[in-house]
Amino acid sequence: MRTPLKVADIFQKLSRALTVPVTGKIRLGWEDCRNYRLIARIIEENGGAAIAVHGRTQEQGYSGKANWDAIAEVKQAARIPVIGNGDVKTVADIEKMKRYTGCDAVMIGRAAVGNPWIFARLDRGQVSAEVLRQMVHQHLRRNQAFYGEHKGFILFRKHAPSYLKFQNMPRALRTSIISQVDAGNFLSLLDAYYTAL
Ligand SMILES: Cc1cc2nc3c(=O)[nH]c(=O)nc-3n(C[C@H](O)[C@H](O)[C@H](O)COP(=O)(O)O)c2cc1C
CATH class of the missing domain: 1.10.1200 (Non-ribosomal Peptide Synthetase Peptidyl Carrier Protein; Chain A)
Structure with missing residues (x-):
């Protein structure tokens, strides 16, 4: 995310060369460079078919609360489907994130470890x-x-x-x-x- 031109180049080349959809997954950026809006637009304008946004910066790692407002911002600006990610821990959180951010789908990381049934909507x-x-x-x-x-x-x-x-x-x-x-x-x-x- 520090090199937006490279992101543009990668997405353009991949989406032209491949017949499968090319999708992106990003964080919010870095604390001194929270450029998720820019990168999301670059992905969309260079052939990205969908984008997943993990609502944390690089420095945050897995700590702190995921920023769902930022996911909502990306969703509002994007024309391609947006997948929200970060802190979906229960089945109820799936709908909560969708309602809060308007995102088209939800990506689940840690909560699926030890509970693969979350994808079948079981806590x-x-x-x-x-x-x-x-x-x-x-x-x-x-x-x-x-x-x-x-x-x-x-x-x-x-x-x-x-x-x-x-x-x-x-x-x-x-x-x-x-x-x-x-x-x-x-x-x-x-x-x-x-x-x-
Ligand atoms: C076991 C495990 C493996 C992961 N592997 C990847 C990966 O290969 N690429 C990636 O972008 N994120 C990876 N992640 C991060 C998750 O996709 C996700 O962004 C992060 O865990 C935040 O979502 P959560 O709050 O639902 O855990 C991984 C997470 C876990 C728990």
């Missing part, structure tokens, strides 16, 4: 323990099919705490489950917990 508390257990199995199986048995399990372990964090699981058990080095032991402990529920 985490609405998902039964059994459905959750099955999802953990499925996610692990697919990770292993993709990355191989061992690596798939190790990479999966970073997701496990998010799946388990809403359970009233004793802390020591959770720590023990997510630090297992063997997928079989991991699943046995997990299943034993759910069977006992």
